[in-house]
Amino acid sequence: MLSSQIKSNEIVFGSCNKDLLEEIIFYGIGLGADFVEIFIENTDNSSVLAEEDFITSVSPSFGKGAGIRIFKGKKDGFVSTNDLTKHGLMRSVSQAIEMLDITDNKRELFNGLNKHRDYSLSKKKWINEVPSIHEISEKLLVSTKSLKKNNKIITRKGSYSRNLQEVIIASSDGTYVSDIRLHQTVGLNVIASDAQYRSSGSRRFGSSGMPNEFRLWDHEKAANDVFESSMNMLYADYVDAGQMPVVLANKFGGVIFHEACGHLLETTQIERGTTPFENKLNEKIAHESVTAIDEGISEGSFGSLSVDDEGMEPEKSVLIEDGILKKFISDRAGELRTGHKRTGSGRRQNYSFAAASRMRNTYIAKGEHSKEDLINSISEGLYCKSMGGGSVGATGQFNFAVEEGYLIKNGKLSSPVKGATLIGEAKEVMPKISMCGNDLELAPGFCGSISGSVNVTVGQPHIKVDSITVGGR
């Protein structure tokens, strides 16, 4: 009996926890669960804020916790706790079983955990390789100093955060996985002011699994970019509202696809009945120039993973190929409830959330046009150089803010404009993406949804949307 082999009464990171995990899973299966999953994490995070020429905040944090998920049929119960003792974990299993009101005598088979897949072996040294607070502070202060380019810049900020997450995932299908994830992000922000005019500029950079990346970050280039953006927008007029063609820049311009379409291709949306694409597999949902991909494998990208939060290696999923819908983004519950195969996309912010189908690195593939081809094709429209945040509503309607925009007149970029918001619905906008540039680039971001805030990459080449509603004044 495995239960007689127990050596530890508490999860200990860096040790073999197999016996204890098996006993917890046996306990859940014995109580009638169809499936038991244990997700355990240990975090070590820190963030630093520089304002003007001072470090104004250094915030370290650390913690441990476990999320236990029990399935019975298509129902699931999820319990999270900070108590990683055997007693605490078993109590959580009992609570989940009780919530699901499991009373039948049918027992699933659990053959014990498979051989440990340890993705963390080469990553244990990361904690010693990431920059120290002292090093981070020095570079942030140099960065904010670089933003001090004229007296119209009234506010300068630089921020850094590092999240190191060690995870253990074990489940009754035999999955037994360990991993270490490292995410670093750095951002610069300015506010410019002159009399009644105000503008702001911001850029964020991020990486995963690259402890040295912050040291290599080109803060001068970033500072120049942010400064230039804020100066360009300082005296900008408000955009006139209306329907018009737009060109969306590459990198973070990809947020349009993320918000407008990507979320609607997550199986959680099928479960809710809130995606217009539910029955459109192998049908045309976008212009033939559009091929869209979601993957978790690009080295160093902010949304990349060695293994997802359900223990599956991420795959490269071609979601849309030449305008045809090919695949949905799926997790374990999504596969169970909608039939779409898992794609290694089960993700969660931390142990207190159950995993859900979430995007990773999501982008529109490059086309054959130059940026100039796209702009030259428009007589009157809008060029969205930098996008702000956005959201998608319960009926698929999306909107997002344009941080830095320029009018297009007679095929040329014209004056800067502010206050623009792009509004539309995915199924109406996707067929209107008529041209894709050849300059695909990715940008990091944070995506908030059902399983919390997760690191993602958005991306695209420059793209042209033939017509979209631009909110303004």
Added chain:
Amino acid sequence: MNSREITTQISKAADFLNLKKWDYGASFSNDYSVQVDKGEAKQLKASQKQILTIRVWNQSNLVGITTTSDISESGIKKALKQANIASDFGNKNESTEFSPLAKDPIKVKEVKKRIPVGIKKLLTVLREAEVKLLESHESIKSVPYNGLSESFFERVYANSEGAFRSYSKSQAALYLYARAEEKNKKPRSSGSVKLGYGADDIDIESCIKEASNKTISHLNYSSIKTDKYLICFSPESFLTIINAFSSMFNARSIIDGVSLSNKNSIGEKLSTEALNIYDDGLHEKNISSTPFDGEGTPTKRLCLINRGRIENFIHSESTARIFKTTPTGHAGLGSKVSVSPDWIVVEKSEKNFDLKTSLDHSTYEGEFVYIEELNAIHAGVRASQGSFSLPFDGWLYKNGKKISIESATVAGDIKYLLKNIVNIESSQEVTTSGISPHIWVDELSITGDA
């Protein structure tokens, strides 16, 4: 460990590490929630959480901080050590001290203690609510976003000078967002949220009725022509706007240069003399009230706008010291202490002679746009610049008829909006974020598809 034991533990560990000055905030919670999908339990969730944030002052009086969920003896020691290391990087430009009010008496609302009703009861209640909502109208096909939750928590603040305060409370929430579909029309969605001290206190029937009525009222829709319109903000949407631009009253934002106000803005006229705005975290209708802030300062009612003019800013300990005033009970607990409003109360002042009182959302027969709910605040508000461009749910009232507006945004400038308030209705409504009457604003830009 209970909160007294944690305080003792921190005190002992701090002595051991020769840390003379420290404070901490902690919260402990047990949460339960359910979601359903067409009668089936979808996800049932329970969580037990504990969070401890410790600040220490080093010998140069610089502050360091650490947050952890590990409230074991070793976790507390590690947190103190990390905070001490972080204090080497403490802000030399702006000092932080204990709140001078951290030992003042606090007002704790007397609320009957609730006990958890349990997941099974929550599930039964939510299932019944979903069925009733689905049966309320043939067009309502699903309730894709729904949930019923209850939370029981304790919050603590203590410091090395003997301040200690804690309170425990409970809160429950129900949300129902229905989706209606009709042939050859786009799906429409709307919903309702209700709060209570416990699950048994929530007015479930009114939540169902409100979600149903709101969803059905959007079934007949039309796009709107891009133009400037007379606008009536619902209490909820006006409070959303005020909260989004609350940096105007926020001393932290002013010091950081991200507010439209400055240190000399007290007395500045922002709006009609008929407008009063308060922040009142202890208001009897505020289910989420807390008797003290992150620094232990007691929560209190504070006038932000008096007869159209800025009356006060909200403060933490350090911003109050810089402004030579007292903390107002709006601080968080962090390395850099944040400041935020609690619960906004909008009122019509006694000086309301310039209002166009014929503008009443229930009787006015002229053309206007009624904004029921503003969306995507994080994307469409530029608080430091004063501008907004926000999608909304609402109706166009014209020729005595109302029709739901499809896919539109309202855009403008907060100072322009406040200056162009033309009526403040008499009757206030309670929402989840405060209390406000309907507010009428002239000439705001709406972008539509027509």
